[in-house]
Amino acid sequence: MPEKIKVVVNEDRCYLCSGCAAVCPTLAIEVHSSGWEFIQEKCISCRICINACPVGALSAEPLEVKE
Amino acid sequence: MNQMKYDAVIVGAGIAGPIITRNIARAGYSVLLIDKKWAIGMPKQCAEGISIKIFEKYDIPYDKRFINREIYGAKLYSPSGYELELRYKEVSGVILERKVFDKMLAYYATKAGADVLTRTEAVDVIRKDGKIVGIKAKHEDEPVEIYADIIVAADGVESTIARKAGINTYAPPHEFDSSYEYEMLIEGFDPDSIHIWFGNEIAPRGYVWVFPKDEDRANVGIGINSDNPRTAKYYLDKWLRENNIPAKKLLEINVGIVPVGGFVKELVKDNVLVVGDAARQVNPMHGGGMAEAMEAGTIASKWIVKALEEENLELLKNYTKEWWETDGKRLERVLKVRRVTEKLSDEDLDLFIQVLSGADAEKIAGGDYVEVIKALLKHPKVLLSPRRIKLLKELL
Numbered sequence: 285m286p287e288k289i290k291v292v293v294n295e296d297r298c299y300l301c302s303g304c305a306a307v308c309p310t311l312a313i314e315v316h317s318s319g320w321e322f323i324q325e326k327c328i329s330c331r332i333c334i335n336a337c338p339v340g341a342l343s344a345e346p347l348e349v350k351e
Numbered sequence: 352m353n354q355m356k357y358d359a360v361i362v363g364a365g366i367a368g369p370i371i372t373r374n375i376a377r378a379g380y381s382v383l384l385i386d387k388k389w390a391i392g393m394p395k396q397c398a399e400g401i402s403i404k405i406f407e408k409y410d411i412p413y414d415k416r417f418i419n420r421e422i423y424g425a426k427l428y429s430p431s432g433y434e435l436e437l438r439y440k441e442v443s444g445v446i447l448e449r450k451v452f453d454k455m456l457a458y459y460a461t462k463a464g465a466d467v468l469t470r471t472e473a474v475d476v477i478r479k480d481g482k483i484v485g486i487k488a489k490h491e492d493e494p495v496e497i498y499a500d501i502i503v504a505a506d507g508v509e510s511t512i513a514r515k516a517g518i519n520t521y522a523p524p525h526e527f528d529s530s531y532e533y534e535m536l537i538e539g540f541d542p543d544s545i546h547i548w549f550g551n552e553i554a555p556r557g558y559v560w561v562f563p564k565d566e567d568r569a570n571v572g573i574g575i576n577s578d579n580p581r582t583a584k585y586y587l588d589k590w591l592r593e594n595n596i597p598a599k600k601l602l603e604i605n606v607g608i609v610p611v612g613g614f615v616k617e618l619v620k621d622n623v624l625v626v627g628d629a630a631r632q633v634n635p636m637h638g639g640g641m642a643e644a645m646e647a648g649t650i651a652s653k654w655i656v657k658a659l660e661e662e663n664l665e666l667l668k669n670y671t672k673e674w675w676e677t678d679g680k681r682l683e684r685v686l687k688v689r690r691v692t693e694k695l696s697d698e699d700l701d702l703f704i705q706v707l708s709g710a711d712a713e714k715i716a717g718g719d720y721v722e723v724i725k726a727l728l729k730h731p732k733v734l735l736s737p738r739r740i741k742l743l744k745e746l747l
Contacts, residue, residue, distance in 0.1 A: 303508065
């Protein structure tokens with residue numbers, strides 16, 4: 285099982301190009317005209333979005349597991 | 352809650368959306384075009400080059416307000432610096448200004464009778480008794496329900512509405528390219544040609560381009576495989592540095608993902624159609640999708656109008672059929688070439704760029720390449736390499 289992650293955006297690098305939303309297999313990223321949105325419940329921690337970003341604006345943070 | 356009712360609603364005012372909207376409005380039906388952006392045409396995700404043929408073919412005025420520069424050919428460069436030139440006596444293409452072009456396409460749609468709403472984001476489809484009857488949207492902060500008999504998802508590479516409508520547009524990451532582009536001042540390149548550099552170190556699986564918009568101003572960009580651990584920006588900055596091209600006069604930065612690995616199979620589901628980048632209708636060889644969007648949009652709008660005239664939504668399925676029998680068939684051939692070119696080493700690229708003529712390259716890019724491949728198979732440097740023979744034979 286891959287490590288469960290939270291995808292975070294560096295807003296100063298992001299161009300809101302929607303590339304991450306396009307490659308996401310589960311619609312876990314939505315790009316609105318006003319901003320970038322991550323939907324944790326839908327994310328399957330595949331990291332495809334992180335590699336695909338043309339400017340490297342996305343990164344992963346380990347998801348805190350509730351004890 | 353603001354409610355609206357149209358014969359058709361089109362999501363996305365890029366290239367395909369406004370063309371479809373215009374064609375439906377011309378046939379006398381009520382149609383609304385929406386886009387989440389507040390200014391149509393920007394930001395663009397495009398190198399802005401297009402063939403001169405499209406203006407007549409798709410009935411678009413040749414308006415200098417959106418034509419930056421007329422182009423007479425192309426120059427291709429191999430990793431070791433071999434060059435291949437295509438040069439025409441007449442204008443063969445233009446470099447557009449998308450922020451004007453897209454807006455004008457939407458303007459032509461309004462002049463034909465359509466409504467257009469910007470900053471109107473499609474949020475979801477509206478279902479009633481299991482059928483899709485419209486879309487939920489947001490205009491600024493105001494929710495709107497747009498009811499329509501026919502819905503077109505021309506919503507770009509993320510294809511949110513197509514996917515929410517249940518059309519499978521998903522593709523794995525290696526079927527996309529990541530792109531990064533500067534509009535910048537650049538000197539030393541013939542401003543009447545477009546320029547393309549190939550090489551596995553320069554642009555893995557893709558290329559670097561210089562598309563002149565002026566004597567000394569150009570779109571300078573790159574596409575690479577999107578599952579590459581490094582970014583498109585990294586490779587473009589590296590290329591500029593290695594070629595001593597100063598990137599100090601930057602007028603624009605554009606970023607995007609390009610679907611280059613194949614096309615959506617089912618383009619229609621009940622009363623929802625998918626078109627353009629959302630349907631991955633892009634030339635897989637060069638990553639351009641404007642002409643492809645115009646063609647698909649023309650076919651889609653023809654069947655939308657027929658379906659409305661005959662009040663028979665079953666007719667919409669003919670869009671899938673006709674696209675696959677015509678442009679889809681052509682693009683499948685181009686995809687086959689692309690899959691072979693992906694495997695070329697830098698030495699192969701050097702050889703092919705050395706021995707091919709401009710006319711040959713054009714045939715290959717257009718999917719009409721059998722004679723060119725047959726001639727290449729007779730070249731001594733190919734005959735001596737079983738690997739090259741095998742690669743080329745994959746194309747026959």
